[in-house]
Amino acid sequence: MKIKDKIIKALLEKYREIYLLGRINALLSWDLNVNLPPKASEGRASQSAYLTKLIAEKWLDSEFRNLLEKAIIKQKSLKTEERAIVRNLNWAGKYYLNVPKKVIIDFAQTSSRAFMVWQKAKTDDKFKDFLPHLKKLISLNREIAEHLGYKDNPYDALLDLYEPGLTSKICKGIFDKLQPELTRVLARIQKSENYKDSSELTEEKNYPIEVQKQLSIFVLKRMGYDFGAGRMDISSHPFTDTLDRWDVRITNRYKLSDFRESLMVAMHEGGHALYELGVDGIYAGTPLDGGVSLGIHESQSRFWENQVGRSESFLKFMTPVFQAFYPSELSKIDSEGIFRLFNQVKPSLIRTEADEVTYNLHIMLRFELEEVMINGRVMADDLPEIWRQKMKKYLEIVPETDREGVLQDVHWSHGPMGYFPTYTLGNLYAAQFTARMKKEINIADFCEKGELGVILSWLRANIHRYGSLYWPDELAQKATGEALNPRYFLEYIKEKYSKIYEVSL
């Protein structure tokens, strides 16, 4: 990237320190989730808080602020890339400029500690142990929202942190379209002759972790994930972390009784990693590096997990592979059976195990809870109960433990609220990108041959390489010719599941 403007050049030079500190902090966080000995949690919290303080200081550095203000003034005269740099810095800097350093550090420290407590509280199924930490995080999130400012709803200030421009109104609009349709589709499926209330994978079988790992690696390599620039480790909640332009790591988790989850996790996290690794190298270390928003990021993970991973054609290709990896467990099941096995619709307690039809209802529940918590209309003490009520309302099942209820997700323990809705955005974007891709590529054909290179190339050319150059709406417009439209997702769901359940949706 050739930057001619002197102010932008100076900004980029200063930004490089923020970038480096951010990558180092990413290593601290990766290590916290993958390796940290339990007694070191306080120490790691101090380390992370200290780095966060340094990062905040860099954003608040008066020279940097002066340069940025000058750049904002002349923004209109700048070239596309330069303008995007200014926009991104202004957007990301908002947090540091408006939220007092004390609060930022407190937030980092509190969440680092809360994560360790959450892990144990979840294992022990003791919401009460996590409650004081959650309360503090809610109150910090509220404080942050106040400092950031908002028009209608404090929650909007938080949503915007993860998806530029997202508001509760927009979210509500989307869920208002999705929920009635999904509830209707779910009801029809449940009433269909082919619906099974039990799990398809009923027999007690044993899928060794090492074999699951090798299968994940096999598929990740096919997808184009480069193990020379990444790794796959184990963590209780899978994630992707960018430690450097050439060090994008994913994690997985393994269930001995089910071979599907780890594979879907690998494809999901692999999708995130491919996005980060696919950004044009000329943006490395600049504010244009990395994925543009969590919603677009999630579109990439969902694309690989659902649009590819759970597709009939890809699972056709995978059937003999599965049988080679698990000869005694899966030799009797044909590709149609495998396809059904990966696409069973059934209301479940755990979001990460939810099927494509019910998944967004889990998100809606979390969106609604966050919205009322941030607005102080609900006390954290009451969360377990409200959780159960909403599960009953949307999915007609109720968790018996908090471990399977309000304690299931890692997110709140990490601090952020306003993050969950981007998962639904991701599902919608993924379907919209796929619809567009289909006009150019015979996706099914390539999936059936296990040749995923052409698909990755399309994503690289139309999405990945831009990094954070275009904002989500602009990017969707550029890649698909229109802004986000939930229609594609609903069409996708209806087409796919009417076929599986042989019912008109």
Next chain:
Amino acid sequence: MKIKDKIIKALLEKYREIYLLGRINALLSWDLNVNLPPKASEGRASQSAYLTKLIAEKWLDSEFRNLLEKAIIKQKSLKTEERAIVRNLNWAGKYYLNVPKKVIIDFAQTSSRAFMVWQKAKTDDKFKDFLPHLKKLISLNREIAEHLGYKDNPYDALLDLYEPGLTSKICKGIFDKLQPELTRVLARIQKSENYKDSSELTEEKNYPIEVQKQLSIFVLKRMGYDFGAGRMDISSHPFTDTLDRWDVRITNRYKLSDFRESLMVAMHEGGHALYELGVDGIYAGTPLDGGVSLGIHESQSRFWENQVGRSESFLKFMTPVFQAFYPSELSKIDSEGIFRLFNQVKPSLIRTEADEVTYNLHIMLRFELEEVMINGRVMADDLPEIWRQKMKKYLEIVPETDREGVLQDVHWSHGPMGYFPTYTLGNLYAAQFTARMKKEINIADFCEKGELGVILSWLRANIHRYGSLYWPDELAQKATGEALNPRYFLEYIKEKYSKIYEVSL
């Protein structure tokens, strides 16, 4: 620790940032050695160099320097701990104050890169690939020595970085005492009836890595290593790294054909880790935290590895344990056989595989090479050849490949020169501490019962808890009643090996 002096208090507050950055840098280095994907080496080098720059800036901070200068002036009126804080800061700060920041960063960056190159060069047995990096590191080390200043020999400036006050003259004095004796002992052993030129573990056997790992964990737990404040991972060169007061990690490596090495490595690195974890908690995050010098550190690792791990009594305790872990491989060997198996004297190419008699000759070779390199009396190009000549001279064996010669150690690729002699100091201190401990504790008795707690307690009470409060000489004086004395090591060697080889030494 109650610090009353205001200047010292202010110094400690400022030092805390140096401490935190140092621990974060330790994580970067741990991850580099344990996890880093190959393509990320440049990125990691930049991250490490950036942190090094930040650390250098903290040491050079004018406010910090002013406080330190004031503290130095009033040093005599301070209490023991306060005085030690000033002494340690002054000693550690010397590097940052005298060596230009540019050189410090260049050194960090060069060594981070050199490490990745060394790994591959060693695998490929291509010294030439590593040579340009080694040359740059030698020249940087020389530059650093010039900036640090010295009386007689630039190498002294480097030695002092790892062992306060150590000089080539002192080293030479020690080796002059050791070498003739060790050469004589070696010759007598080799001429004895019981000497075997072949390895005792000749049969092709297979010791699964997972079993070796579990055995290491078994012994580490007996030693008192707390896995709640540490971990054991795999790296090509085993090491211990302190990431936090409660996060001291060790690494190991496994050879399928030999169960001994990983166990000795575990005890060795475990010894380092116990030292770091045993420092009085009141020193956490201050300049009194952590081991005082590399020589004392190595005494702790060598103590557990050799004085305990290779002792007749401990191996007696371990024999049934070995047989439980490796029933088909070791069921026929009795404890006397096991004792011999762990104490076979035989000149070997690889330092880390050397027995106690020949080990210090490997160090002497490295000391001599470093000394001539730093003094420019030898070109790096000629190292492989000189290495072979010296191996011939001291051990009468010659490596056929550089992988088994000049490329075998990781140390130079990490940057430091002047580090190796501390290994010999460690051996000497370990023997001296043991001789003293024996007057108070029946070590053999406890080892034979596998009860290592009393031994750890002695080390904690006499060495560990002091952290960096006393300098090596002072600490040795306090713990044993005299300064470093090679006599104890030579006595130990003669006593132990005259018994094993039934020969008068």
